[in-house]
Amino acid sequence: EADIYQTPRYLVIGTGKKITLECSQTMGHDKMYWYQQDPGMELHLIHYSYGVNSTEKGDLSSESTVSRIRTEHFPLTLESARPSHTSQYLCASSDILNTEAFFGQGTRLTVV
Amino acid sequence: DAKTTQPNSMESNEEEPVHLPCNHSTISGTDYIHWYRQLPSQGPEYVIHGLTSNVNNRMASLAIAEDRKSSTLILHRATLRDAAVYYCIDTGFQKLVFGTGTRLLVSP
Numbered sequence: 098e099a100d101i102y103q104t105p106r107y108l109v110i111g112t113g114k115k116i117t118l119e120c121s122q123t124m125g126h127d128k129m130y131w132y133q134q135d136p137g138m139e140l141h142l143i144h145y146s147y148g149v150n151s152t153e154k155g156d157l158s159s160e161s162t163v164s165r166i167r168t169e170h171f172p173l174t175l176e177s178a179r180p181s182h183t184s185q186y187l188c189a190s191s192d193i194l195n196t197e198a199f200f201g202q203g204t205r206l207t208v209v
Numbered sequence: 210d211a212k213t214t215q216p217n218s219m220e221s222n223e224e225e226p227v228h229l230p231c232n233h234s235t236i237s238g239t240d241y242i243h244w245y246r247q248l249p250s251q252g253p254e255y256v257i258h259g260l261t262s263n264v265n266n267r268m269a270s271l272a273i274a275e276d277r278k279s280s281t282l283i284l285h286r287a288t289l290r291d292a293a294v295y296y297c298i299d300t301g302f303q304k305l306v307f308g309t310g311t312r313l314l315v316s317p
Contacts, residue, residue: 199255
């Protein structure tokens with residue numbers, strides 16, 4: 098059973114608001130990832146981390162930021178939400194060799 | 210960017226075997242081959258992985274070519290529940306990047 102959790106599952110928010118999407122895992126995984134996916138489209142890597150105090154931008158440019166202060170926690174923040182940020186955001190974690198990555202249930206964000 | 214190439218879509222009938230191909234043209238010696246699938250409205254889930262030898266688990270089998278430039282995911286008896294997008298990835302210590310995958314359609 099995967100122990101990775103994302104909150105909230107759904108979020109509808111107004112333009113200009115600051116939001117933080119939470120992601121936590123209890124498996125002690127070093128690697129954590131954030132992906133962005135629109136319905137029926139590709140899964141795009143936007144941020145990843147190899148461990149505490151390590152964060153890197155992914156292949157798709159994103160206005161969001163992330164932090165990794167604790168192994169189990171990898172929150173994603175949007176300082177000022179815009180309608181173009183409307184999408185599904187998926188968090189994942191894996192061991193150092195990516196042997197088996199586990200995904201959270203996702204957060205479906207709608208910015209109005 | 211994703212380094213693998215897969216057909217955009219494949220079709221199968223229920224209870225028939227399915228062979229999903231993947232080309233790993235730039236795979237390095239230490240990279241593992243991973244397969245994930247994404248069911249409709251869900252996040253991806255791990256299916257199987259291997260390095261050089263063929264691998265079996267309760268979900269599928271993975272056949273890896275001797276030169277490791279290609280792999281095949283084998284679903285022995287497709288069910289309607291296996292309809293999903295299947296992704297192959299080769300990576301070791303690097304980040305996990307998904308390509309476009311193969312959309313598998315399963316007909317009753």
